[in-house]
Amino acid sequence: EVHLVESGGGLIxxxxxxxxxxxxxxxxxxxxxxxxxxxxxGKGLEWVSVISSGGDRYYAASxxxxxxxxRDNSKNTVDLQMNSLRGEDTAIYYCAASTVGPSGDYWxxxxxxxxxx
Amino acid sequence: EIxxxxxxxxxxxxxxxxxxxxCRASQSIGSSLHWYQQRPDQxxxxxxxxxxxxxxxxxxxxxxxxxxxxxxxxxxxxxPEDAATYYCHQSYTYPLTFGGGTKVEIK
Numbered sequence: 001e002v003h004l005v006e007s008g009g010g011l012i013x014x015x016x017x018x019x020x021x022x023x024x025x026x027x028x029x030x031x032x033x034x035x036x037x038x039x040x041x042g043k044g045l046e047w048v049s050v051i052s053s054g055g056d057r058y059y060a061a062s063x064x065x066x067x068x069x070x071r072d073n074s075k076n077t078v079d080l081q082m083n084s085l086r087g088e089d090t091a092i093y094y095c096a097a098s099t100v101g102p103s104g105d106y107w108x109x110x111x112x113x114x115x116x117x
Numbered sequence: 118e119i120x121x122x123x124x125x126x127x128x129x130x131x132x133x134x135x136x137x138x139x140c141r142a143s144q145s146i147g148s149s150l151h152w153y154q155q156r157p158d159q160x161x162x163x164x165x166x167x168x169x170x171x172x173x174x175x176x177x178x179x180x181x182x183x184x185x186x187x188x189x190x191x192x193x194x195x196x197p198e199d200a201a202t203y204y205c206h207q208s209y210t211y212p213l214t215f216g217g218g219t220k221v222e223i224k
Contacts, residue, residue, distance in 0.1 A: 035213075037161075045153075045161065045204055047213040058211045061118075094160055102208045103151045105172065107160045 002026035002106045004095045009111030012085055020080040020111060022095030029071050033102040034078040036069065038091035039110075048093070049080065050102045062088075085115045119143050121205050121216035129222045136192040138219045140205035145185045149209035152181055152190045155218075156201045164203075165190065197223050 096104040120143040148168040153161040165181035205216040
């Protein structure tokens with residue numbers, strides 16, 4: 001059975017940094033498309049970033065240059081380093097995994113990031 | 118950026134009724150269109166991948182169709198547990214994008 005567990009969320013001041021982590025079990029992150037998707041309070045889903053099985057990285061325009069996705073195959077985890085955080089980055093951040101393309105087959109329960117002074 | 122437009126935004130439906138949700142893409146995306154269900158206070162769950170492929174464990178009342186720019190999610194015989202917001206999502210090209218969502222309420 002596949003489980004994805006996000007961690008690292010919390011309250012952070014504007015301009016600050018936070019590192020989210022997604023721990024996977026039941027699959028190997030090295031052979032998956034691993035994505036981060038966020039949802040602002042009361043809003044819809046917004047794609048943030050993906051790392052492909054081949055290691056290619058892609059970002060939404062709203063986070064490019066501020067966020068960085070990475071994976072640790074030995075720990076079977078995927079991280080999202082978030083710098084220069086803004087109020088509009090406030091959201092639940094979900095980790096998702098899929099084998100054939102970034103279709104988001106499996107999702108974690110999410111971790112809440114609140115950017116506020 | 119590919120824009121996905123869902124309709125309707127909201128639908129109130131009686132149990133056992135058929136529900137149809139459409140998703141239109143601003144340009145052709147082949148079959149790279151996926152559907153998710155998000156119940157209140159839960160994370161999204163994949164229902165249909167690549168336009169018409171049912172994901173493992175999803176009830177057979179959920180089906181998807183379409184290609185190019187016009188896609189449809191159908192729920193044949195709505196159940197009370199289907200009260201949720203439904204999203205379409207394209208993985209044809211980056212940046213990946215989601216539709217705005219369709220909220221389905223049970224009457």
